[in-house]
Amino acid sequence: MLGVVIPAHNEADYIGACVRSVIEAARHPALAGEQVRIFVVLDSCTDATGDVAHALDAHVLLVETRNVGVARATGAAAALAERARWLAFTDADTTVAPDWLVQQLLCRADAVCGVISVTDWRGHSDAVRENFVTTYRDADGHRHIHGANLGVSASAYSLVKGFQPLATNEDVALVEALIAAGVTVAWSAAPRVTTSARLDSRAPGGFGDALRQVSRRLAATELKTVVLTACGR
Template sequence: MTPNRASCRPAGTVTEITSAREELPRAEAGPVRIAVAIPAHEEAELISSCVHAVLRAIAHAQRVGAADRALVLVAAHRCTDETAARAREAMQRLPRQVAAIVVPDDGPGPVGAVRHRLVTRAAEHPWITPEAWVFSTDADSRVPTDWVTGLLAAAQHSRADAVAGLVALQGWHADEAARAAYERIVAAGIHGSSHDHAYAANLAVRLSAYTAVGGFPPAPHGEERELLQALRAAGHTVATPHAPIVLTSARMPGRADHGLGALLAALAEREQHLPSLSEPVAG
């Protein structure tokens, strides 16, 4: 599949993640250190597959010399289920030079605040220097094996301090009209080899740039878009490649009141108050 079609394909259940790869240069002159931040709220059913996919992507990046030491953090945010326990189980067999932590989080609820607390915790770890890269994904998502290498390569290709990738939806059982409406929204934000969309499930930023602009804002939704806007306003380049693509849940309702899940629900229900077809997607 092409990156464009994958990012616009909302229907059905995808059993494997594939990414169309561009021929890009190595991400850095040498391996970089990375931190991966994963917020989770009542995600006992999905967190294991998310963590396993992240660890595979890290191991691949280490094998090819793109990544050095890596830290994976899962925030168990106000969980009453087995999210924390299952995340710890998924972290039992770690690649070399990888540390993983489950962080109990009973703090304020906006997901932007949860993400920022995770990044702050990562920055306190001795492995994570200002030049390290912070990767963001979601507990209901699965990253491809080339996720770390692909985003780092896109950053090098564009001399960027941040990379915003695309997602493909899993399990959205909407009718043909709703699927077509979603595809039009996504396609409207695609411009040649770049795009206007923002997904916290597929994002990476150099820690020094993240810190300089204050990080994820404590927003109930759209925190990734606000972060990218702040980075651009401060003069940082944001790469927006079509690949690698992250597979993310199309569950309705979503965790954020006005996030991707809410958009999908509105489209499925054919509500009248929908975003403009030219409005980029954030989720």
């Protein structure tokens, strides 16, 4: 069995598309009918995220921590309790490719770090989009770590005792622990997901925060250029 874990905090607008994309990935013929169970972990939700997930037959778990590390660990524990051999993680504002799970398994590694793409840049300047396009390495051998596109074998996950209860960078901490333990990590561009570049992203220190930092830096640079030009320098 393969377990897919999706942490969520008030993601009613996004969770449906996310779960449906995982369901499609679970039906890929290359999986040869292996069971895939989806675990949506509601963390302090006050909206209809759970109702949407329930309607799509996802397993819904509840935590009240506002801590993504705890949420991911809770989902992983539930999957392991049901004898999952592989754990795949994504985010509620993300959709996965139809061959997402297949490509993770084809890496034949203990853990897989995949890449992300963005198709909707509403709310961001062209400069922010261009910065991402030109600086993000979308190729095998990258060194990106995204909780939105991460896979790990049950044995490797258990070896390092899983996610730490961190409110941010829990994915980085897990991968660093896996590397320190000497397990094989694939840095692959084959497992693909499309994630949100929304301005009201939930996770502190996540992709949304990174985009906001880039936006502020570029705005400051543009302002400095304008001032220097005005001063004749």
